[in-house]
Amino acid sequence: MPKLNDEEFLQLVEKVIAFHTKRAPGIAVSVEMVNQAKERLGDVPKLCAITETRACMPDAIQFMLGCTIGNGNLKVLESIGRFAMTLYDRKSGKGVRIFVDQNKIDKEKYSELYKFFRRERSEAVRNFGPERKISNAQVVKEFVDCGRNIFSLEDVVIKDTSKPPILDCGICEKCGEAYTKHSPDEKLCLYCSGQQAYYDSVKKEN
Ligand SMILES: [Zn+2]
Numbered sequence: 001m002p003k004l005n006d007e008e009f010l011q012l013v014e015k016v017i018a019f020h021t022k023r024a025p026g027i028a029v030s031v032e033m034v035n036q037a038k039e040r041l042g043d044v045p046k047l048c049a050i051t052e053t054r055a056c057m058p059d060a061i062q063f064m065l066g067c068t069i070g071n072g073n074l075k076v077l078e079s080i081g082r083f084a085m086t087l088y089d090r091k092s093g094k095g096v097r098i099f100v101d102q103n104k105i106d107k108e109k110y111s112e113l114y115k116f117f118r119r120e121r122s123e124a125v126r127n128f129g130p131e132r133k134i135s136n137a138q139v140v141k142e143f144v145d146c147g148r149n150i151f152s153l154e155d156v157v158i159k160d161t162s163k164p165p166i167l168d169c170g171i172c173e174k175c176g177e178a179y180t181k182h183s184p185d186e187k188l189c190l191y192c193s194g195q196q197a198y199y200d201s202v203k204k205e206n
Pocket of ligand 1: 172173176177190191
């Protein structure tokens with residue numbers, strides 16, 4: 001059940017939207033998910049989070065909980081692609097998973113919200129036309145109107161709570177920069193070996 005009243009909730013959503021820099025309905029939904037999951041989990045020694053989508057959700061978590069990509073307390077498993085998150089305690093592995101329960105969205109009464117999660121909104125909306133803004137506002141309105149109760153929660157235990165290992169460092173024989181070695185006999189960084197050559201150098205100052 002929602003803890004904040006609608007006004008408090010929408011004020012918090014505005015703050016997260018300012019951080020996210022885009023007025024996306026997924027932010028409003030994610031804010032409520034963080035609140036509900038956090039309430040059920042309670043205070044824990046080492047709060048961590050995992051999301052199952054890359055869209056919107058990580059920013060609500062980073063802003064509201066301080067679990068970030070940078071501090072290693074947020075993991076994004078975007079390949080799963082479910083609109084769900086798990087908050088857990090790294091010490092015990094015990095956590096709460098919250099997900100959008102499709103059975104709790106009334107298709108007739110809240111059709112835009114229903115279509116949003118199925119990516120079935122009109123083509124104009126999907127193509128970022130001016131209709132998208134109107135639709136986004138409608139999705140949030142319907143989410144608030146239905147009482148923000150479109151979720152189900154489950155208690156879970158995280159299987160692997162370890163942080164990724166810190167690998168050895170080497171000096172790349174081509175660029176001369178220190179980099180993470182993936183095997184003992186590796187000579188080049190992933191950029192210089194061409195495996196992750198994600199840019200073309202335009203001007204390099206030495
Ligand atoms: Zn290199």
